[in-house]
Amino acid sequence: MSLDRALAPDPYDLLPPVPSFTVTSTDVTDGQPLDELFAHTSVGGKNLSPQLSWSGFPDETRAFVVTCYDPDAPTGSGFWHWVAVNLPVSVTSLDRGVDPLPDGAFCVRNDYGERNYGGSAPPPGDRAHRYVFAVHAIDVDALEVTPDASPAYVGFNLAFHTLARATLRPTFQVRG
Numbered sequence: 001m002s003l004d005r006a007l008a009p010d011p012y013d014l015l016p017p018v019p020s021f022t023v024t025s026t027d028v029t030d031g032q033p034l035d036e037l038f039a040h041t042s043v044g045g046k047n048l049s050p051q052l053s054w055s056g057f058p059d060e061t062r063a064f065v066v067t068c069y070d071p072d073a074p075t076g077s078g079f080w081h082w083v084a085v086n087l088p089v090s091v092t093s094l095d096r097g098v099d100p101l102p103d104g105a106f107c108v109r110n111d112y113g114e115r116n117y118g119g120s121a122p123p124p125g126d127r128a129h130r131y132v133f134a135v136h137a138i139d140v141d142a143l144e145v146t147p148d149a150s151p152a153y154v155g156f157n158l159a160f161h162t163l164a165r166a167t168l169r170p171t172f173q174v175r176g
Contacts (some may be wrong), residue, residue: 003126008071008078011132012165021056023135023166027096034131034172037096040112040121043174049082049117050133053093057137058163062089065136065143065158067151072122072129080151081131082117083108086142104142108149115147125176133168 027050028034039045052066064087073079084094087105094101099116101107112118122129138161145154 003074003123005074010130010169011069011071011078012134012167015159018162019058019164021054021058021135021137021164021166023052023054023133023168025050025052025133025168027051028133028168028170030168030170032170033128034120034170038119039172040119043119043121043124045119045121047117047119048097049094051094051096052133052135052168054135054166055092057135057166060139061137061163062141063087063138063143064089064091065138065154066094067132067134067136067154068117069132069134069151070120070122070129071132072127074123074126080111081119082110082133083151083154084117085145085149085154106147108145108147108151108154110151120172122172122174124174126173128171128173130169130171133170135166136162137164137166139163 066084068082070079107115110118
């Protein structure tokens with residue numbers, strides 16, 4: 001079996017542009033490999049979400065959505081690792097391994113079928129995968145979605161409510 005394929009585009013390059021703001025982390029660095037703490041248990045990781053902090057978002061922001069997406073998964077549709085919805089505007093950081101989320105916020109089912117963060121687990125021997133951690137500043141107090149919504153449906157709703165977006169893109173690879 002060969003996993004040779006074209007490099008998938010960055011998902012946010014395909015959407016209408018929005019302003020950006022700043023997201024930082026004490027755990028992950030843009031363009032650098034993720035620590036195994038943030039990898040899935042199936043590849044020896046601890047399955048912890050990384051610490052994230054954000055600032056500089058528009059004054060009109062009323063809530064946030066935090067996502068993690070792997071465009072490099074050999075699926076044709078990428079792989080959603082985390083979709084945390086309806087974080088209050090007063091929340092501007094998430095601790096490592098956050099559980100539970102702040103009041104009013106929840107996770108929709110990721111592509112592992114779980115309502116939480118699911119760590120990196122690319123196929124052994126595949127190239128390094130990019131993990132796009134995004135914080136979306138939205139113009140409503142809450143997206144009108146339920147915990148049963150799919151990540152794609154959340155993304156569809158984000159298209160109409162995103163004021164600005166901040167991203168970090170660490171990588172992860174499992175040697176074959």
